[in-house]
Amino acid sequence: MASPLSAAGAYAAVAKLAAAPLGQVAGAVGADPKSGDSFASALREAVGAVEAMGKKSDAQATAAANGKANMVDVVTAVSETEVAIDAVVAVRDKIISAYEDIMKMPI
Numbered sequence: 001m002a003s004p005l006s007a008a009g010a011y012a013a014v015a016k017l018a019a020a021p022l023g024q025v026a027g028a029v030g031a032d033p034k035s036g037d038s039f040a041s042a043l044r045e046a047v048g049a050v051e052a053m054g055k056k057s058d059a060q061a062t063a064a065a066n067g068k069a070n071m072v073d074v075v076t077a078v079s080e081t082e083v084a085i086d087a088v089v090a091v092r093d094k095i096i097s098a099y100e101d102i103m104k105m106p107i
Contacts, residue, residue: 046091050084057081 057077063069 046088050081050088053077053081053084 057074057080060069060074060077064071064074
């Protein structure tokens with residue numbers, strides 16, 4: 001189980017990534033970065049959504065600890081956050097795999 005300190009550090013890292021300029025997130029390859037249709041902007045939105053889910057999950061857990069929340073809501077929020085983080089990790093792994101494949105290509 002993650003500690004509150006590690007969760008806070010993870011959320012801070014995600015927030016910093018989401019706040020980074022488009023050119024720094026994913027190189028803004030593809031569409032015009034100013035149009036907002038690039039992969040980097042889609043990635044930023046997805047990471048922001050995961051960050052919001054994590055904060056909601058933490059708020060639900062805190063409310064449950066204070067006796068002000070239903071445990072079903074807490075479990076649901078934590079499960080949604082876990083699924084979202086798993087999806088982000090899977091996408092990250094695919095991106096790294098694709099990068100490694102590209103780097104193996106002969107020039």
